[in-house]
Amino acid sequence: KQWVSTQSTGVTEDKLLISVVNCTTNKQIEDYVGKKVPVMRTLPNTPVKVRSGVVVAYPGSYCTDQHTALCKSLMEPLGLFSILPSEGLIDVASGLCGSSPAFLFLMVDAMADAGVRMGIPRAVATSLAAQTMQGSAKMVLESSEHPIQLANNVCSPGGTTIEGVYRLNRAGFKGTVMDAVIGSIEKTQGKEMRYNY
Numbered sequence: 001k002q003w004v005s006t007q008s009t010g011v012t013e014d015k016l017l018i019s020v021v022n023c024t025t026n027k028q029i030e031d032y033v034g035k036k037v038p039v040m041r042t043l044p045n046t047p048v049k050v051r052s053g054v055v056v057a058y059p060g061s062y063c064t065d066q067h068t069a070l071c072k073s074l075m076e077p078l079g080l081f082s083i084l085p086s087e088g089l090i091d092v093a094s095g096l097c098g099s100s101p102a103f104l105f106l107m108v109d110a111m112a113d114a115g116v117r118m119g120i121p122r123a124v125a126t127s128l129a130a131q132t133m134q135g136s137a138k139m140v141l142e143s144s145e146h147p148i149q150l151a152n153n154v155c156s157p158g159g160t161t162i163e164g165v166y167r168l169n170r171a172g173f174k175g176t177v178m179d180a181v182i183g184s185i186e187k188t189q190g191k192e193m194r195y196n197y
Helices: 002-010 026-033 046-050 065-078 089-117 122-142 147-154 160-170 173-188
Strands: 017-019 039-044 053-059 079-083
Touching (some): 026 039, 039 065, 039 089, 046 053, 089 122, 160 173
Parallel strands (some): 017 039, 053 079
């Protein structure tokens, strides 16, 4: 708020102001500036550093289609760019896209640990796990098949993969992942955290 207020003299109505500030609405920024400035609220995640990230956005009251197109042209080189149906969904995307890279890094680390436990050198195990995750994500993006079907395609009857899937399911894998994402979303939304389940 203080930065926007002090810099607002240089902000004019013919310029697009792109915000990457989490938990701050377009209306709040418009009020801080005190002018009818087009504001585009965006939320990039950390993989934009390697141009494979996600940027979600929602236009403010004074944005036109031209402003949206300009923001898209600036953000698309960073990865997937998506205008959300409502501004409130940016808080949801914060947990789904903003926080989840940390969860995926933990998954890569856990897979690498398993490889190390079974004899693969650490650097090799980490590279194999990371590349496997990258390739699997690419298949989801480029395939018309549902992620569950893609998983089923790897599981032969009585085979090694279905054994691992069984152990993940037995440990509550899907519910745990959903709970982590929902917890991050609720924290963004300012909801009271309950730690005793």
